[in-house]
Amino acid sequence: MNTTLTALETPALLLDAPRLHANIARMKTRMAALGVTLRPHVKTAKCIEVARATDGEGAPPGPITVSTLREADQFADHGWTDITYAVGLTPNKCAHVRRLLDRGVALTVILDSVDAARALSAASADWPTPVAVLIEIDTDGQRAGLPPEAPELLDIAAALVGPGVRLRGVLTHCGGSYHCHGAEALRAMAEQERAGAVRAAERLRAAGFDAPVVSVGATPTALFAERLDGVTEARPGVFVFHDLMMEALGVCSVDEIAVSVLTSVIGHRRDRGWTLVDAGWMALSRDRGLAGEFTDHGLGLVCDADGQPIGGGDWIVAAANQEHGLIAHRSGDTARLLDVPVGTLLRILPQHVCATAAQHPAYAVVDADGQVRARWPRFMGW
Numbered sequence: 428m429n430t431t432l433t434a435l436e437t438p439a440l441l442l443d444a445p446r447l448h449a450n451i452a453r454m455k456t457r458m459a460a461l462g463v464t465l466r467p468h469v470k471t472a473k474c475i476e477v478a479r480a481t482d483g484e485g486a487p488p489g490p491i492t493v494s495t496l497r498e499a500d501q502f503a504d505h506g507w508t509d510i511t512y513a514v515g516l517t518p519n520k521c522a523h524v525r526r527l528l529d530r531g532v533a534l535t536v537i538l539d540s541v542d543a544a545r546a547l548s549a550a551s552a553d554w555p556t557p558v559a560v561l562i563e564i565d566t567d568g569q570r571a572g573l574p575p576e577a578p579e580l581l582d583i584a585a586a587l588v589g590p591g592v593r594l595r596g597v598l599t600h601c602g603g604s605y606h607c608h609g610a611e612a613l614r615a616m617a618e619q620e621r622a623g624a625v626r627a628a629e630r631l632r633a634a635g636f637d638a639p640v641v642s643v644g645a646t647p648t649a650l651f652a653e654r655l656d657g658v659t660e661a662r663p664g665v666f667v668f669h670d671l672m673m674e675a676l677g678v679c680s681v682d683e684i685a686v687s688v689l690t691s692v693i694g695h696r697r698d699r700g701w702t703l704v705d706a707g708w709m710a711l712s713r714d715r716g717l718a719g720e721f722t723d724h725g726l727g728l729v730c731d732a733d734g735q736p737i738g739g740g741d742w743i744v745a746a747a748n749q750e751h752g753l754i755a756h757r758s759g760d761t762a763r764l765l766d767v768p769v770g771t772l773l774r775i776l777p778q779h780v781c782a783t784a785a786q787h788p789a790y791a792v793v794d795a796d797g798q799v800r801a802r803w804p805r806f807m808g809w
Contacts, residue, residue, distance in 0.1 A: 446685035468664030470494035544586035551591025566623035567603030596640030617652035625657035675721035700761035716778030
């Protein structure tokens with residue numbers, strides 16, 4: 428594939444290849460310096476080619492993290508065998524887990540309750556290949572998992588019995604990092620994540636349970652951690668692309684965001700100060716990112732066709748219907764209009780790239796010269 432942006436039908440999801448590779452190199456360098464294995468979370472990209480770019484040269488493919496068993500199937504089809512499914516396991520997925528194990532995937536699952544541990548132990552009693560299990564730890568009060576000092580931690584470990592299960596350690600995801608203001612706060616959150624996960628693993632070992640794996644995750648903490656002593660792997664995901672949330676946190680700059688939505692101007696409402704484009708919420712998602720805590724970029728920041736913010740970042744997608752995006756000046760002044768001709772191509776930088784990418788079937792991969800060099804499919808579903 429070798430074409431121009433003007434040849435694409437809009438809306439289209441663009442992936443800037445040089446930025447992608449630079450973002451990957453930055454994270455790999457950081458993880459190497461901290462002495463931990465990079466187990467990238469592929470849920471952001473849901474794309475074989477992006478995962479290959481993250482792996483680099485060589486075979487077999489390296490370890491990955493997935494958020495759906497559909498992702499595990501897709502990556503297994505393309506040679507990945509070391510996969511962590513980082514969403515709490517439910518009994519209705521045990522048969523699917525068994526199928527992945529039977530095809531040679533070294534699958535790790537997570538859970539955070541005695542009930543889930545008992546259910547998995549019962550379901551796997553006759554499995555010829557055991558499934559590895561990590562106990563999910565809550566290090567920030569944001570989502571699932573047990574506090575590091577929770578008494579139930581040892582009860583869960585004790586409930587993982589039988590030949591079909593194998594306790595391997597602990598896993599945590601520090602989503603609280605998305606609410607940190609400034610580098611010092613991010614460094615402190617990274618240390619909180621590290622210390623909590625390591626403490627939980629130490630408690631398991633002291634009680635006689637195996638816990639060789641201490642897995643942490645989140646792009647902000649991975650890039651701002653000053654040390655990861657006791658941690659064995661990190662599972663960042665959004666780092667391959669970045670987005671306006673990462674920019675707000677100071678994790679990246681606008682010119683490091685690798686994904687954008689190409690859109691065309693379809694009209695104007697001069698009385699409302701709107702420029703209408705053909706990228707509505709079906710192309711952008713409704714995710715407003717961290718608008719309540721940081722700069723509000725609406726549903727996305729408006730750039731020219733080369734990816735440069737217009738007016739120094741003064742134009743945003745202020746609102747959207749299903750197939751219409753409404754571009755307005757961020758001041759709300761209706762007398763100010765982005766007065767460009769119908770058919771003008773613009774790029775919208777996403778608030779939350781995981782949500783925006785999920786609206787599209789493929790990436791149009793753009794090189795440094797602005798040419799579209801490839802089409803990389805994405806997959807969806809569970």
